[in-house]
Amino acid sequence: MPDFIPLSFASYDWQRPDINPEQVCAPPYDVLSPEQRAQLAAGNPYNLVHVDLPTSYAHAGHILTQWRAQRVLKKADHPLFAALASRYTLDGREYLRWGFMGGLGLADWGQDGVYPHEQTYPKAKTDRLELMRATSAQLSPIFGVFDFAGGELQAVCDELAQHPPLVLLPVDGVEHRLWVVTARHAGLITKILRNVNVYIADGHHRYETALSYAQEQGRPGPWDHVFACLCNISSPGLKILPYHRLVTSPAPHPWPNILQRAAQWFTIREVESIDTLQQDDTPSSCLLQLPGVLRLLTLKNTHIGQCDPLFRDIGAYILDTFFFRQAMGLTDTDLAGGEHLAYTPFEDHAAEKVNQGLAQAALLLKPVNMAILRRVSESGRLMPRKSTFFHPKIPGGLLFHLLD
Numbered sequence: 001m002p003d004f005i006p007l008s009f010a011s012y013d014w015q016r017p018d019i020n021p022e023q024v025c026a027p028p029y030d031v032l033s034p035e036q037r038a039q040l041a042a043g044n045p046y047n048l049v050h051v052d053l054p055t056s057y058a059h060a061g062h063i064l065t066q067w068r069a070q071r072v073l074k075k076a077d078h079p080l081f082a083a084l085a086s087r088y089t090l091d092g093r094e095y096l097r098w099g100f101m102g103g104l105g106l107a108d109w110g111q112d113g114v115y116p117h118e119q120t121y122p123k124a125k126t127d128r129l130e131l132m133r134a135t136s137a138q139l140s141p142i143f144g145v146f147d148f149a150g151g152e153l154q155a156v157c158d159e160l161a162q163h164p165p166l167v168l169l170p171v172d173g174v175e176h177r178l179w180v181v182t183a184r185h186a187g188l189i190t191k192i193l194r195n196v197n198v199y200i201a202d203g204h205h206r207y208e209t210a211l212s213y214a215q216e217q218g219r220p221g222p223w224d225h226v227f228a229c230l231c232n233i234s235s236p237g238l239k240i241l242p243y244h245r246l247v248t249s250p251a252p253h254p255w256p257n258i259l260q261r262a263a264q265w266f267t268i269r270e271v272e273s274i275d276t277l278q279q280d281d282t283p284s285s286c287l288l289q290l291p292g293v294l295r296l297l298t299l300k301n302t303h304i305g306q307c308d309p310l311f312r313d314i315g316a317y318i319l320d321t322f323f324f325r326q327a328m329g330l331t332d333t334d335l336a337g338g339e340h341l342a343y344t345p346f347e348d349h350a351a352e353k354v355n356q357g358l359a360q361a362a363l364l365l366k367p368v369n370m371a372i373l374r375r376v377s378e379s380g381r382l383m384p385r386k387s388t389f390f391h392p393k394i395p396g397g398l399l400f401h402l403l404d
Contacts, residue, residue: 001113002146003105004193005225006079006186010400012046013074014167019046021169025397028140028202029053030124046072048139048397057134064135073400081181081189082399083160084229088174088392090239097237097392098157100181100189101141101399103225104198106211113197114144115377119385120204121336128209136404138210138227140396142203146196147233147374153192154232156185167398174392178399198230199377201390213403227401229394233370240373241345242365243386245319246353249340253328253360255290262327266297274347277364283313286323287364289354297323297363310376315365316387323363336385345389 012019023044026032029052032040040049046067054060067073082101087094109116132138165177181189200207210226217223231238247253259268271294277287280296288295299307299318311317324330324341334340342359344350350362368388376383 001194001196002198003112003225004100004190004198004228004230005103005105006081006190007101007103007222007225007227007401008076008079009082009101010068010073010075010402012397013071016072019072020044021167021397022171024048025169025171025395026052027172027395028393029396030205031393051135051137052131052139052396054131057130060131061134061136064137068402075402080183081186082166083157083179083181084394084398085157085161085165085177085179086174086237086392086394087177088237090391095237095239097231097235097239098154099143099229099231099235099394100153101227101229102189103222103401104142104144104228104230105225106207106214106223108211110380114200114207115197116200116204116207117373117377117383118204118387119382120208121385124205125209125212128205129212132209132213132403136402138206138401138403140206141227141229141394141399142206143201143390143394144198144203144228144230145201145233145238145370145390146193146198146230148192148196149234150192152188156181156188169395169398171395172392176395176398193230197374197378199374201231201388202393203228221403222401223403225401227399239391240367240370241389241391242315242367243343243345243389244347244350244365245316245363245386246342246344246350246359247340247361247363248342248359255361258327259295262297262323265300265303265322265326267300268295268297270294271296274351274364277366283366283369284315284318285366286315286319289351289362289364290360291354291357310379310381311383313372314368314376314383314387316368316384319363319365320384343386345391 012024024046026040026048037049037053040047051060051064084099086097160179165179167178169176207226214223282298285298288297353359354362
């Protein structure tokens with residue numbers, strides 16, 4: 001079962017007047033646009049993007065060394081767990097998600113109770129491995145979920161919430177609060193996590209990168225654990241959003257012809273509202289948005305038998321198998337690269353891109369059910385890339401796991 005231990009974390013020196021959480025923390029590297037990265041970098045010389053999205057890997061290592069020498073970063077005196085509470089509003093309703101930060105023992109997928117659920121990109125793994133080699137650090141946590149029915153962990157969270165947090169970070173409509181977990185609760189957290197499976201929600205690339213890095217070291221050390229934030233499935237603030245597809249191919253696609261071919265596999269009907277998608281009973285249905293028109297696509301019953309039973313309720317699988325490959329003629333290379341498709345979890349963002357002419361089309365999906373995610377993970381199979389979006393994302397910069 002998983003090994004989840006306290007870590008001797010490093011953090012920014014939050015007492016320094018030139019260190020403000022809103023100016024030094026940053027969203028995860030894989031959701032930042034070049035423009036957002038440039039804005040954050042220009043705003044503060046200590047912003048995380050200087051090392052997490054550096055101008056070069058060597059420069060990242062140099063900067064991190066400077067920050068440590070200048071006491072911009074300081075290391076904890078002893079290993080500890082931290083707790084992160086993220087409060088946010090979605091569709092007019094307020095949510096609160098709790099997670100515990102520590103070190104998750106590394107092992108090959110499916111061993112020691114740690115499971116992936118999505119495919120990864122080789123290019124992203126190479127990038128993160130080069131960065132880890134240059135910095136000897138894990139700069140941001142992966143995010144995993146587990147299932148524990150008891151109330152002991154929530155009691156720890158409720159107790160922490162009675163005290164001021166170590167860090168308060170409002171960003172993009174989400175309020176993140178970070179506490180150090182008291183030593184008397186550390187044993188409880190370790191004990192509970194040793195008896196549950198962990199399903200990686202975000203950070204598959206960083207997990208595989210950390211495992212490769214640990215294997216390179218050839219000896220035991222702090223690299224045997226990956227910096228992780230783990231959240232109980234029962235936390236009411238745990239939300240899985242769909243990952244909508246944006247068609248961004250440089251050459252225009254012949255959409256009338258594509259729709260004609262798609263009609264071999266899908267029932268296609270024009271609809272008036274995006275709300276039609278959620279009202280439809282088929283989990284894998286999707287909505288095709290072209291300029292000025294919406295069409296609901298539902299796989300025909302005659303083709304459901306061609307689907308892998310494990311994946312047939314996952315919209316991303318249906319799109320990859322029948323729409324992108326068959327109707328549009330995209331190849332595995334096209335789907336794995338970043339030229340033909342972009343992704344967003346937000347319907348309004350997808351609509352904006354289409355309306356502004358920045359995307360040819362959007363394909364809107366339904367969220368993947370947690371039960372499906374667990375079933376796929378434990379089977380040893382993987383969903384298509386970008387099948388899920390766990391909201392909200394954990395900002396980087398709250399803590400660091402230094403490996404030297």
